[in-house]
Amino acid sequence: MKLSAEWVNKFLTKSLKTQALADAMELAGVEVEAVLLAKPFDDKIVVGKVVDLEPHPNANKLKLAQVDVGKSTLSIVCGAPNIQEEQLVPVAQVGAVLPDGTKIEQAVLRGVHSHGMICSESELGLSSDHSGIMVLPANIKISSKINNIIQQHDVIDVKTAANRWDLNSVIGVAREVAAQTDQKLKLEYPEQLKSSTTKGASIAKTGLANRFMLVRLKVKTDKRSPQWLVQHLQAAGVRSISPIVDATNCIMLEYGQPLHAFDASKVEGDIQVRLAKKGETLTTLDSTERKLDSADIVIADTKKVIGIAGVMGGGNSEIDDSTTEILLEAASFHPASLRKTAIRHGLRTDASARFERGIPVDLQPRALNAAVKLLSELVDAEVVGEPVDIIEQQPTQTVVTASPERINSFLGLNLKPKEVTTELAKLLFGAKEGTKGAVSVSVPWWRPDVTMEEDLAEEVIKLVGYDKLPATIPAWRPAKASFDNRWNQLWQAKAVLLSLGLFEVVTYSFISKDDIARLGWDAKDFLKLQNPLSSEQAYLRETLLPSHLNTMARNRTYAKSYGIFEISKAYFKQGEGKLPTETQVLGVMTVGPTGGYASVKAALDRLAREFNVAVVVRPKVYDKHIAHPTRSGEVMVNGKLAGLIGQLHPSLVQQYKLKGEVGYMELSWDTVVAQAQTKTYRMQSRFQSVERDVTLLLDRDITWQQVKDEVESGLKDARISFVGDYYGSDLPADKKSLTLRIQLVRDDRTLTEAEVAAEVENVQNRLKKRFNAQLR
The missing domain is CATH 3.30.70.380 (Ferrodoxin-fold anticodon-binding domain)
Structure with missing residues (x-):
């Protein structure tokens, strides 16, 4: 979130320089990602007065303006439709450099010399408005530098925690900075709107919204947003649209409460917060038609949906130049449901990001009152009728009883109860000393994240300062760590197999029913997933064989002879009511014109030497559908059954369209490492063998x-x-x-x-x- 440094300073009794603000934010736990210092305007951009205006002799859409800039009068060609005589305007003289790097030079436009440029807000980098030139207030002195008239804002870009909704607002950040710098927060909430009613709106069912407020306002739409508001929004990365929309965005940024304005003339009957119905659609403000889901929370009138709650309004209730009355909404929607809706529609807006963090029900009346006050200044807004206020969840007061001894034990400090209450009071916590040294802390409504002593300890240390924590040597000794050789053995085995020219593969633990059937097995003997990613990954494998056969089949066109290996898990189904077992196995598969069995046997012998074990292969056809009738057997490691080895049956090889002989070996890795023995050195005979x-x-x-x-x-x-x-x-x-x-x-x-x-x-x-x- 981008914050104007000037905007934050507005709520402090003593303004701070931008870097000092950023430092205070960091100490308060607000992560500062960047500090962007404003660049001043070029001194050659000054205030000028249009003293004469004539049509361009060679172009219908251009005009020739005589502009007084104090020391001289400049002849400037201008095509802005809103230019008039007697206007005060920003003038970039010849040689001036605009914020985007454009250098102004004397030019000839359609045969007429132009000695400068009259600037729009867009050209000055103040907003995206390029519809016409920027008109300045009439009380400004001609020839004044724009630098002295329009103040650029330094911007601090911050990253806020998911559990701190309040830090998604200027006031929330200013509150933390004030506490860090021993200041008082300059904040007076506007006068509360007089009586309210529950008529005119409703919440269809519990769990959709904790609070829903509406106020009807009579407005004038022929106004423009003042420069200070445009600059505040621009510093926050928000585009200025219209006074009404700008006001709602301003309150959202300042208070952290998203608002939405509906054109009252386009709303039919009462408003209801409800779930979308099957088949309903809504064209949102971005001109995209969206098919609504039955889990979407929507705002609707008696005939149609007019907005996706907390995400985006509908185009069918959008305010425009003909709007005379608006319905201004402030609400607290259910965070989890709203987040799912935003993700479902791919619409994660500034509003939805704030609602996802959860907004207290105490905020809506304060933000709505502030919005009404601001709109009365911008568009002469007047309240019509009684505001609507529906509360599903009443405000609550959280009180945490804390022991200074416990807080000190968390922090490693020696604070007295008075010091604890003093520090918490800076953050406007209602802290007072109780009996037996305990401290009773009333948590302010904007801090629902504070619920226990540990939270209070965190707030205290932020204000005391982490640099005040004493450096101490831990009083405990770490337990002696036992060395687990299994990882070393794993890498040993991989190194051996790689040295033989085999490729390591990593395959999914999931196989399909077809994979099982190809091997002549029954899928009922395998573990089936309740919610598989696809039908191709519906079962857990008991062997690496199907995975390796599929890998070989996919790569059969790349080489005639090659081999792969993998050390991974196999999963075995147990009896009814028992959990399956997981076993780590080593699989090796080779393919080539000849030597299918010999190639995997060579890998087995090499592993046996590496781990210093005695290996014996006992002839056995372990599966007539899979194994070659005369080239297969069981692998015994130090007399214990460890796996199988052999050449695959030619018919199985043909099923996977492989050519030549395919050798396969699968070992229980747990058995191999359990039998592994440390090598002992024996001097080689110096006599010839x-x-x-x-x-x-x-x-x-x-x-x-x-x-x-x-x-x-x-x-x-x-x-x-x-x-x-x-x-x-x-x-x-x-x-x-x-x-x-x-x-x-x-x-x-x-x-x-x-x-x-x-x-x-x-x-x-x-x-x-x-x-x-x-x-x-």
Whole structure:
């Protein structure tokens, strides 16, 4: 909200400089976003008098004016329709620079020399009115500098808290500044309107408005807004429209109470605050036709809607030049309902922003009285009949009993009860000392946010000053923080998988019914959302598989071979009346022309080395719709079941239009990290290692893991690795060829050829005895 510094000073007994005002606002808790200092007018812009006016010889719409500026009379070509002889006007002489940066130069307009420019309010940056030249009061001295006649306003841009409606007004901010600077607020509320009635208006149901007031005024619309009002509004970023509209905007900015004026001649019958009916529409003041919702609070007469309550009026009751009587409204509408209406229609106006914060019912009569007084000065307004005043929520007085000891404990100070009451009195709180040192505080009506001792402590410290808080060392010691290694392990796993060339993905936890059906599962076994974002996100996943298949399908055109991984949540349905469980899982999926299983197995082995765990894959077809019949299994980590691994079934791969072999692995991340062991350093042997490849003929159903376990049980200090397998027409149908690599090393010597041969022979014999393996 933008505030004119002069406007705020109007309510202070001692005016402050703009920066001092801003500093006081900051101390009072009003966040200052910017201080905009006014730029003075160029000294070459002066007051001139039109002494002669003739038609332009070469243009029908232009006139040739002779303007007396004191030392000389200037010949100026002007096209303003409102220019007349004897007028006092602002004149920009040759060489003057206007606020927008335009430099005035001597010009020839349609063959006639023009020595300057007669300015409009728009050209001086005072308003957006460019319909004609600006006419100055007749009592101003010719040749006076405009700088001395029209005073530009410094502007302070502030950001107000959502719970402080009062700081959305000039008076509210001035009240805080006055307290900070030990001044009294200069505010006298206008004389209250005499009697009131409840006839002529009604509130249809409870909860729409806390208070609704109307006053009928006879007005004259042939007036112009005075310069001081235009400048106040302009400083606040509000455009001047007409005296009546300007007056309502002025009161809204000054008091924080939005007002609205209806043309009384366009209102039929009594006015009612009600909810919109189905099918009703309203063309608002911005010329937009809006379809109303049954939850919208509206202002209506007996035949039509004439305004969206607290947001914007209707064009069907707009005041114009023919208006002779107006109905001036001041109300306190329900904040939550009004906010929803403003959002629904995309109409967050200055008025709705204030109503959303909640406006006390004590404010409406004060603001309405002030508006009537201002309109009487601007448009000769006269009250017609009795004002309407309907109160649904009676004003209440909040009293907070506070203990100075408690306030001191909050603040770390040692204030006496008298000091507490003195500080609160500066903010016009009715504070008095009670029994046993307690302080009874009557909260003023404009501070509904103050309801407890903590609120009072906040008000006290703002006035005492945060700089008065003593610096003390905390008397407590923080508890020893335990180190959670899970995050470190998470980043370790990601680093390993990224180093293998895999891409990390982040997918939604939601899947569709079609995703479940594609995998041959029943949607009843999955958790269904009560209010899904869409049908494509109606269920919570129990596995990352459908999410990863969809990701691969969407990216299948970008590369032939690639892989992805994700560490995320899976959700499992429990029995009736039980909450579902969430498990963190690691999923890896690869695609390529060949090596579907081998690629994910390589990732598993690399993770096993990183976390120092023993990994075994037990052959098992975990799902006949999903897994390849001979290339899938369960993953055991240190003897505990941790997940599954394998190549996906070709028919499933075809459903997702993927080409080649797709490998997939999913592990329970909780199981992996629970089994992870700290690596211990072992010095590498300084003697040369020896490698030997052994190729065997085995039964097809014998797995690599079985062979590896058997070899490792008979060899110490040896490393066994898989080289390859072969299934060919030159082999028996029930056989396969398997090649393994044995790496042998000793810590104390280099192995001799005889020792190596003996170890290899031992391996061959063990495998022959266990699996009837033949050396090829």
